[in-house]
Amino acid sequence: MTTTASEHNIDISIVGGGMVGAAIALALSQAGIRVALIEKQPPAEFNAGSAPDLRVSSINLASEAWLTRLGSWQALEQMRLCPYQRLQAFEQPHSIVSFNAVDIKRSHLGHIVENNLLQLALWQQFGANVQLFCPASVSALQQNADSATLLLDSGETLISKLVIAADGANSQLRQLAGIGTNGWQYRQACLVALVNTPYPQQDVTWQQFTPTGPKAFLPLPGNQGSIVWYDEATRVKQLAALSPAQLTQELVKAFPAQIGAVEVVNSSWFPLARMDANRYYAGRVALAGDAAHTINPLAGQGVNLGFADAKLLTELIIDARRHNNDIGSEQLLRSYQRKRKPANLLMMSAMDGFYQVFGNDITPLRKLRQLALSVAARSTMLKTLVARYAVGSE
Numbered sequence: 001m002t003t004t005a006s007e008h009n010i011d012i013s014i015v016g017g018g019m020v021g022a023a024i025a026l027a028l029s030q031a032g033i034r035v036a037l038i039e040k041q042p043p044a045e046f047n048a049g050s051a052p053d054l055r056v057s058s059i060n061l062a063s064e065a066w067l068t069r070l071g072s073w074q075a076l077e078q079m080r081l082c083p084y085q086r087l088q089a090f091e092q093p094h095s096i097v098s099f100n101a102v103d104i105k106r107s108h109l110g111h112i113v114e115n116n117l118l119q120l121a122l123w124q125q126f127g128a129n130v131q132l133f134c135p136a137s138v139s140a141l142q143q144n145a146d147s148a149t150l151l152l153d154s155g156e157t158l159i160s161k162l163v164i165a166a167d168g169a170n171s172q173l174r175q176l177a178g179i180g181t182n183g184w185q186y187r188q189a190c191l192v193a194l195v196n197t198p199y200p201q202q203d204v205t206w207q208q209f210t211p212t213g214p215k216a217f218l219p220l221p222g223n224q225g226s227i228v229w230y231d232e233a234t235r236v237k238q239l240a241a242l243s244p245a246q247l248t249q250e251l252v253k254a255f256p257a258q259i260g261a262v263e264v265v266n267s268s269w270f271p272l273a274r275m276d277a278n279r280y281y282a283g284r285v286a287l288a289g290d291a292a293h294t295i296n297p298l299a300g301q302g303v304n305l306g307f308a309d310a311k312l313l314t315e316l317i318i319d320a321r322r323h324n325n326d327i328g329s330e331q332l333l334r335s336y337q338r339k340r341k342p343a344n345l346l347m348m349s350a351m352d353g354f355y356q357v358f359g360n361d362i363t364p365l366r367k368l369r370q371l372a373l374s375v376a377a378r379s380t381m382l383k384t385l386v387a388r389y390a391v392g393s394e
């Protein structure tokens with residue numbers, strides 16, 4: 001086949017270079033597979049003096065292990081991240097259930113990282129096998145039995161064996177591939193705020209369950225932290241419109257005393273939606289990360305599920321290439337969907353159960369959650385199981 005200057009034949013095209021798309025590009029490129037990465041905007045450069053990004057994620061040990069193998073975790077450690085050793089859940093501050101890293105013989109349970117920095121740490125590892133198209137976006141997708149073709153807004157054409165859509169919850173590629181979704185918007189939304197705390201760097205992340213929704217604290221490097229305040233969407237929007245000083249007053253009133261005399265630096269709010277793509281592939285287009293599923297962020301699992309998608313999908317592709325098989329075959333994509341869709345659905349349903357039991361004031365449910373928390377507080381075995389689940393190892 002002859003190619004024009006604006007036509008590129010490449011093994012795999014990935015649309016979306018966020019945390020999940022960038023991890024896929026890196027894993028495939030390190031295995032010698034040539035990828036094109038199409039992204040609307042590059043991650044901002046790291047500036048040690050700048051305030052942390054408002055969008056932070058709790059990264060579990062399973063994701064950390066994979067990102068370490070890719071070499072990006074080491075780059076992130078050179079920038080900014082905060083480990084935590086303890087995870088606490090409670091309704092009343094006097095009856096805290098605590099899960100500790102030492103209970104499962106680990107040095108930590110996870111890290112709180114800034115999304116932008118994790119994305120940057122992945123981008124910094126790209127070598128010659130990653131061809132970046134950024135800033136760029138897609139205007140059309142065409143597929144035939146042997147390849148998938150992307151037309152970019154720039155007029156360039158990318159012809160690949162497989163296109164991976166990692167372009168987030170509102171995935172344009174998912175729509176272009178004709179894949180529908182199931183889901184709903186939760187009645188709660190969440191406010192996220194960066195706060196200065198009166199304490200030195202903390203090693204604990206905690207979550208208080210209240211009838212109007214959870215209130216959570218995530219530690220950040222130094223004396224900073226991130227708070228997540230779930231409530232009715234209208235209340236969250238009102239809070240988000242307040243000045244930092246006004247929001248500080250509301251926060252100190254509503255949060256349990258261990259938050260301390262915090263000061264809000266800045267804040268934003270996010271709607272909460274559950275979304276599950278009807279299928280994870282169509283023809284030679286595969287979905288990964290938030291393009292395939294979004295989950296209530298209650299237990300900080302969203303991008304960890306996305307990394308689990310990315311790890312499996314790249315392993316299947318690398319194995320197919322090693323055996324000279326088609327890297328975009330239906331068999332490969334079916335196997336990916338068969339393994340990841342039930343696992344993601346299980347986690348989404350578990351979070352919905354949590355949301356129902358812990359997020360309202362119906363008497364039987366209030367009793368159920370008090371019982372659950374008091375059983376958890378007394379059972380070492382249960383606490384160990386929960387801690388293992390949280391780190392992503394079992």
Ligand SMILES: Cc1cc2nc3c(=O)[nH]c(=O)nc-3n(C[C@H](O)[C@H](O)[C@H](O)COP(=O)(O)OP(=O)(O)OC[C@H]3O[C@@H](n4cnc5c(N)ncnc54)[C@H](O)[C@@H]3O)c2cc1C
Pocket residue numbers: 015016017018019020021038039040041056057058059115136137138166167168169171172173190192270288289290291297299300301302303304305306
């Ligand atoms: C309040 C909140 C708290 C959360 N906390 C946690 C947590 O503690 N732990 C956790 O695991 N998860 C958490 N999550 C979920 C997590 O943020 C997402 O799962 C994660 O960002 C998904 O990553 P992604 O790479 O799949 O998608 P995205 O982060 O959405 O990245 C998509 C990328 O694609 C690019 N893009 C989009 N469209 C196009 C296009 N047409 N062309 C080119 N590029 C495009 C975008 O610019 C972006 O870079 C939280 C989410 C929220 C809302």
